[in-house]
Every structure is written in C-alpha cells, then in structure tokens.
Amino acid sequence: DLVRTRNLTRTRVSRCLLHILLEIRKDRLQAYAAAGTVGYARVLGFCRTAGPLLKHLGETASLPLLTRPARDRRHLSPLWQQMLEEEVRAALLYDMTAALSAGRTANAPLPVEYEKPLRIL
Numbered sequence: 001d002l003v004r005t006r007n008l009t010r011t012r013v014s015r016c017l018l019h020i021l022l023e024i025r026k027d028r029l030q031a032y033a034a035a036g037t038v039g040y041a042r043v044l045g046f047c048r049t050a051g052p053l054l055k056h057l058g059e060t061a062s063l064p065l066l067t068r069p070a071r072d073r074r075h076l077s078p079l080w081q082q083m084l085e086e087e088v089r090a091a092l093l094y095d096m097t098a099a100l101s102a103g104r105t106a107n108a109p110l111p112v113e114y115e116k117p118l119r120i121l
Helices: 010-022 026-035 048-060 069-075 078-101
Strands: none
Touching (some): 010 078, 026 078
16 A cells, blocks of 8 residues: 555556566567467366266367376476466465464465365366
8 A cells, every 4th residue: 555656556666566476577478479368277186077078078179288287298398387487376375364364373285286186066
C-alpha cells in the first residue's frame, strides 16, 4: 500500500514483485513466444477410465506429454526445461503462501513439485 499511487495500482505493484520473486524476464517470455509459446503438456491428473486415451495422447501428441516432470524433463529442449523450472518455482511459492495462509508453521515440510503424485480418480 505504501508504493501504490494513482498511476501505479496495487495489482501492478503485486505483479512486478511476483515477477521479481519468480525471476520472470521479458527476454525469456519473448523466447517462449518465438518458439511457439507451448513446449509441453503437463498431466496433473486423470480418471482411471481415461487411461487408454492418455496412452494414445502420449504416443500421438505433437508435444511431449509430462506425467512425471523429474523423469520427463530430459525429453524437453533447454528452453522448455527452463520454462518447467519456472513453473516449479511458481508452484513452490504458491505452496508456501497457501501453507502460511492455512496456519502451518514456516518450518513444516512442503510438497516438492517434482514429487507430487499424479492424481488418478
């Protein structure tokens, strides 16, 4: 609130601080856009009955399909590996703020994005 002005809204200040925390830089965003914006598809979960569809997508998709990021990241180009790392940092920051909002102590263990299991319903 102390840096907010008529020309500089709280939302803009928050977005700038978030970009600093996550090390999001304009040159990287431009590189992602020039390369096609999307370099992989990440599966967060699926229904058990959709297993055959997921297998078919993995075999025929034009993008790498990530089900286990720690293992599958080696199939990505360096640019998309960098994007995945940024995604992992963002998830960690989210998990930290969610844990503090829920009243967890600061030294409680947080889930590591690479170790989160695939959700199968």
